[in-house]
Amino acid sequence: MSIPFLLVCAMCLDAALGEPDWLWSRIRHPAVVIGNAIGWLDKRLNRGGARRAKGVCTLILLVVVALGVGWVLAQPGGVVEILVCAILLAQKSLVTHVRAVGEGLHASLADGRAQVAMIVSRDTSDMTEEQVARSAIESAAENLSDGVIAPAFWFLLAGLPGLLVYKAVNTADSMIGYRTEKHRDFGWASARFDDLLNLIPARLTCSMIVALSGQWARWRDILQDARRHISPNAGWPEAAMARALDVALAGPRSYDGQLRNLAWVNGDARRNIGTAEVFRACDMLWRVWGLALGLVSVWVGINVIF
Template sequence: MSTSFLLICAMCLDAALGEPDWLWSRMRHPAVMIGTVIGWLDKRLNQGAQRRLKGVAVVVLLVFGALLLGRTLALLGPVVEVILCAILLAQKSLVHHVHDVGDGLRASLPEGRAKVAMIVSRDTRDMTEAQVARSAIESAAENLSDGVIAPAFWFLIAGLPGLLIYKTVNTADSMIGYRTEKYREFGWASARLDDALNLIPARLTCVMIVALSGQWAQWSEMVADARRHISPNAGWPEAAMARALNVALAGPRSYDGKVRDLAWVNGDAPREIGAPEVFRACDMLWKVWGLALGLVSVWFGFSHFF
């Protein structure tokens, strides 16, 4: 059975069910299990000399383990593949979390801060309404790329092994891929491999947002914003989302009590935004999902009939 057909089924299953609390309150999510393994390796190997070499060894081990596990689980049949793929996609849960921020802001600023604190790592205690909204929209754009489009892309290209390799590397990057004293060397390999695996999906996400919003005339400005972004990949979907919604994103923000003066994305657009723009971002998430489903369906039809 073709991976494109399995992906269509998985995308629809994820969109319908998301991540039901009744299931994950009774068992551990696969991403949590992957994180447990990475945490164990971090605790035992991220010390002493040769930390970069140890980090490379960790990534090689994780990739090989994910490849072996993916091939083994694929032998259990297409139903297992569809269920696992659906579990490792994050469309419905992403929309749910971002929409919650909009609902929180509509209720009160403190509620909006509490909700956005669940999806971003920056300081949220003193955020203004606009900062909360921008944070939610930036998270929506970035996670659309690495939580939905990238997993779907790698499943389509390499089946369940490709999906598990991507999710494992992406999880490792989120845990140890920081430019801090502790992880600068040990997390170097995971961060660089995650950048490589997201190279195509991030730009594909950008193109899909632009196609849906019709903002082709601003393509050169989007490319410039993306290249100024702190991340080599996240800037692409953020630049496209900013122009699709006609809002300014990024800019200064605080991490661990220290303000970082980061470049604005679409800086000439309105900066004082709120819940309505967050809800519009949620609408765009579903539009991109629909376009992705359509493209995969066309791929399936072409490969099946021709």
């Protein structure tokens, strides 16, 4: 079976089942295993001198192990590859978590804050309704790239080894890639390599949102916002999503009690947003997923014909 065909099957399986609690309450999710390994390395190596060199060695170890595990898992054949790929895609779980914010916000501001706190790292206790909605939409856009398009892209390019490498590096970036005193040096290599691995997927995600929302005429504005964003990649899908929904995203937010005056994305658009915009973002997540599935299905058809 071809890699594109396996991906189509995996995308459909993920969309149908997501991450069932009955399974992951009994065994550890692969992402948890990867996270535990990174935490163990962080605890033992991120101390003393030469922390940047130790971080580089940590990244190399993660990549080598991920390549090896991916190669081993690919040996049994298509069924195992489909299952592993489906497990490491996050379409349904992403939509579920983002929609839960909208539903919580519809019930009460407190419920909305509680739900958004599960998907963002910023301070949520004093968020307004608009800030909760913005945070959910930003998370939707960024994780559409990180959790769906990028894993699919690297699976297409390099099979399970490529997918496992991406997930390991992306998890490392989320854990040790922060520019804090503790991780500035140790997480430097993981953060930079994650930026590289997401370079193309982020722009693919942006392009698909733009295509589906008919915002090509505003491409120059999207480009400008993406370049101003604190992240070299997250700004692309966020800028496209902001214009698809006609809302302003990003802007000032608080981390660990410290206010950070970040640039607005599509800053001239509506800032008074809420539940409806969160649900519209969820609809866009499924539309992008459908477009990606369609494109890969066309690839499968071409392989069959030729």
